[in-house]
Amino acid sequence: MFFKWAVHPAVQDAVAAQPVLLQFVEIVLVADLSEYAVHRLFHTVPFLWRFHAVHHSSEAMDWLAASRIHLVDAVVTRALAFVPLYVLGFSTGPVYAYLVFVSFHAIFVHANVRFRFGALEPILGTPKFHHWHHATAPVDKNFAIHLPVIDRMLGTYYMPEHFPPAYGIETNPVPRRYAAQLVWPFRPR
Ligand SMILES: [Zn+2]
Numbered sequence: 659m660f661f662k663w664a665v666h667p668a669v670q671d672a673v674a675a676q677p678v679l680l681q682f683v684e685i686v687l688v689a690d691l692s693e694y695a696v697h698r699l700f701h702t703v704p705f706l707w708r709f710h711a712v713h714h715s716s717e718a719m720d721w722l723a724a725s726r727i728h729l730v731d732a733v734v735t736r737a738l739a740f741v742p743l744y745v746l747g748f749s750t751g752p753v754y755a756y757l758v759f760v761s762f763h764a765i766f767v768h769a770n771v772r773f774r775f776g777a778l779e780p781i782l783g784t785p786k787f788h789h790w791h792h793a794t795a796p797v798d799k800n801f802a803i804h805l806p807v808i809d810r811m812l813g814t815y816y817m818p819e820h821f822p823p824a825y826g827i828e829t830n831p832v833p834r835r836y837a838a839q840l841v842w843p844f845r846p847r
């Protein structure tokens with residue numbers, strides 16, 4: 659409804675005619691570029707940060723931390739990440755493949771594991787890369803989910819040798835219980 663004006667059938671035909679594997683790689687890149695932009699907005703706009711702070715309120719990192727997300731954060735981030743995929747007209751096979759990939763990868767980068775990935779680390783988001791996004795300090799690093807190269811290009815990449823010593827928000831204002839977290843961003847300050 660909102661983005662029909664941006665759709666060009668000739669562009670969509672050309673995009674969908676590409677090999678499936680190439681489309682998949684392009685989807686990962688395009689989706690992560692919009693995820694980076696939306697994610698950074700959630701960190702810099704105070705009203706949006708209230709919603710995203712729920713995700714950052716985890717004080718220990720494990721696979722379940724991936725699911726500690728405010729409904730508004732999840733819906734807005736996913737919806738906006740899919741707008742360019744729809745406008746560009748990728749075919750459904752690679753888009754579904756991306757859905758499977760993003761479901762597992764989002765859980766994987768939060769997992770409480772110390773595996774190292776060698777030459778893969780600068781290319782694909784790993785637990786250490788995203789754990790530093792959740793570090794108490796420094797803040798506002800590693801906004802990308804899949805591709806660390808986006809943070810490298812935009813000056814927000816942070817990847818020392820060790821894992822962060824502490825996770826969460828320095829003075830955590832987020833309530834602990836689920837229902838309280840849902841209403842907390844809407845409450846007047
Ligand atoms: Zn964040």
Ligand SMILES: [Zn+2]
Pocket residue numbers: 713723724768788792
């Ligand atoms: Zn996270």
